[in-house]
Amino acid sequence: MIEAVLGIDIGTSAVKAVLVDAGARMLSTGRAPYPTRQPVEGWSEQDPEDWRRAAILAVGAALAEAEAAGGPAIVRAVSFSGHMSAPVLVDAAGRALAPCLTITDQRAASMVPAIGADLAAALVARTGNKPVGHLVLPRLLWWQHHHPDIWAATRAVLSPKDWLRVWMTGTRETDTTDAGNSMLFDPARWDFAPDLAEAAGIDPAKLPPIRRPDAVAGPLLADPAAELGLPAGLPVIVGAADMAAAILGTGVDLSGDVAVTIGTSANVIAGVPGIDAALVEPFNTLPSVEPGVLYAIASHFGGGGALAWLAGLVTGAATPDPGWIGPIAAEAAALPLGSEGLIFLPYLAGAGSPDFDPEARGGFLGLSMKHGRAHLLRAIVEGVSADLCLSIERLGRLAPQRRIVFSGGGSRVPFWAGLLADLSGLPVVPAATADASALGAALLAGLGIGWYGGDLAAARRLAAPRATPIAPGEGAAGRVLRARFAAARRARRPDRLG
Template sequence: MFLGIDLGTSGVKVVLIDDSHAVCGTGHARLGVDTPKPGWSEQQPQDWIEATRAAIGDLALPLDRVAGIGLSGQMHGAVCLDASDRVLRPAILWNDGRASDEAAQLDADPQFRAITGNIVFAGFTAPKLVWMQRHEPDLFSRITRILLPKDYLRLWLTGEAISDMSDASGTAWFDPARRDWSDALLSATGLDRTMMPALAEGSQIAGHLRPKVAAELGLPAGIPVAGGAGDNAATAIGAGITGPGPGLVSLGTSGVIFAATDRFLPAPETAIHAFCYALPGQCHQMGVILSAAGCLEWWSGICGRPAPELLAELDPAPALPGRIAFWPYLSGERTPLNDPTLRATFTGLSSRSSRPQMTRAVLEGVALALAENMAALRAAGGGADALIAMGGGARSDLWLSMLAQATGVPVLRPAGAETGAGFGAARLGLMAATGAGSEVLTPPAIAARFEPDPALIPGWAEALSRLRQL
């Protein structure tokens, strides 16, 4: 058996699979996010360890036959450690917008786009460290190691400081064409290579489980831990994506349109991310919105009703977008607008507006923002002929139907869509432990298919043009 550990923003999920990739069990533990100031987003790394312990305990299954572990997790977070590997401050997360000025400064330096192939977004790791240098110089001077969130879990599990190519691609210190850290970019932010983790491909061995931690978790000591992947690349591994063709739409806290590519295709002017993939020698493109299913969770909290109850109030039949519009920018936006200061809003409200109409507008707004990402992906030379839907939001038939109309391509929901990145991480653990290649990454069985309706596509395209005029 093989264990996948996915460190998300709202929780840790673990997925246990067997040799045939069948899911044997899942476990989950929730995480909170601290927002000490508007636009800030932080977590305590120790909480990730405690949540991982709890999620593995939630499996309630014997783990003595586990032969490998894979890791996935939220990208871009800054975990700063001192010479004794002690955490210096709470981790600054991917959706934290405090470093927008620093990101703009780095992005104005031509070498960043030239080497990384990407805009330096405020959520990336490098501008966070420049922010620390300016605002927390005492802490900055004590930093000897910088890790990404999932790799802090690896340090706990194995004692090794290692990252993988897909996660490292989102730091703004990485050269995807060379699949290595860029000394020039590190130097430009006051750092050097000694402060960075070693690198491994996602399906390679990147450490072994320490005996003490193994005994605590009920796992065999010494089993390999794979390099793993950033959350979206791991989700794509779970969806069986190994090259151009079907892409991925992820409806988690954030939203992603993802497509694997057979070569590095940078197009920073589109605000598309061009990163290394979790498979050796491969790359991917993706567009990212910072709030997707997170918008529905927010609206559920405002209404004081569970999300399934709100969705049950809606007519499930495919339809044109309504008169009420919702712009889903609760935490700013990345692709294609690159503006961390944007905030969400409803338009078109009247005294006759109802809660169901507003709920529907939330779903439509997310679908249109993801369609904008698909358009940016095509402009960057990529794209997908269908989208495999993953994440918690993929449980909604109505939402997936909206996505099909908005993007103009079929949207496919696989069986077990919610296992997502944890399932992909477990697959990477299997590949590392067995030496298997991408031939084992068969696509999952499709449980439902949502086709675009030619009669509705023009109306959704018109709504998308209104989004572009925002």
């Protein structure tokens, strides 16, 4: 038997669970998917109860895999990461009162004008973030305006990982990294700003207490322990937002590394010294797991979700087997850069950074009879990568860039890392695991019980990538593709063509 800590990541499409030893070595994994519903165009929501059911399955799978590999693991602590910009409104008992709006949900964009110019300016100055529909504050205003009964019954606003932890411990709190995404967090105070909440019409009492990501929230309760197959009384650690956890789980050095994570959506992350006016339009500025350290994040809503869309078309399955992509990816890797004239605009859920345009739409341009399924897949990978390079380039004007650390489900596509190197002009090193957020959550669990010497930097070094960086190739073809993509982006607003 081996001692381990458990990380649970509530992703945008599945719960991932990982068991990790004291050397940050991943022992086993488990995964359980759940649906995202789109009842109206532009809406995207999940049922929090699906996360709980998926967590039970994913943890069970990770425990079973560890036992099959070398005997049962002795789990010493558990922690979490979870998808961001996804407020869960709960009652006094911690029950969810409504569906959770995921990051690609666009309905709250209508509430941004209601914030007003004066408050918007104060939010920018204090938080470093411009009001946009995918952040938490406009979503709270949407619930308040459209469902005042639900808002009146709300006792706390939690993140997905906080909601799951309430079930496990009965304690209701959040951490600095999820609080930072609310637009009501003041980095100068490293805490919520009650005056900003009151100015926005949000009762500060609905904002939960803030704890450190590596703080102990409480012991695991008996009933959830039995369902999860874990010992009651196990220390449960607060956890972090998925991107903050991924920074830890990839071993990213925010002084020079750029993190690119591709899940359902895609993100570009780099360290910043503080709030900067140049970051406000295309990026969000958020707190990391390290006290006082901020990062800039570009949120691109077109990521691996476009591949999931293609998988549904190719396989006809509502939940395709992950193995569907292997043979097609091999064909796509053999195609030349540029997909033989096919360009994909990755705006199936609107545009995130740098435009934040909910009315943008995706599409294939240049489609002809010669193009097959491999061309479609490669064009999606190229389109997502070219879109990400818009943010990588902008961040490069503000801070030094040494390399890209690449993680997330997209990093499992064999040719994606090399393509990203060619288009960005930066070396790309794959992270030690694609499940970086789950690994980061497990490291927080270890830190919470004193593993890794209780030293965040030591835990990060253990997670640092060991692979040889992929150097960018000859840049002419990449520059041509990026120029063609930039020209094609004009078609992202079909309502403005003509």
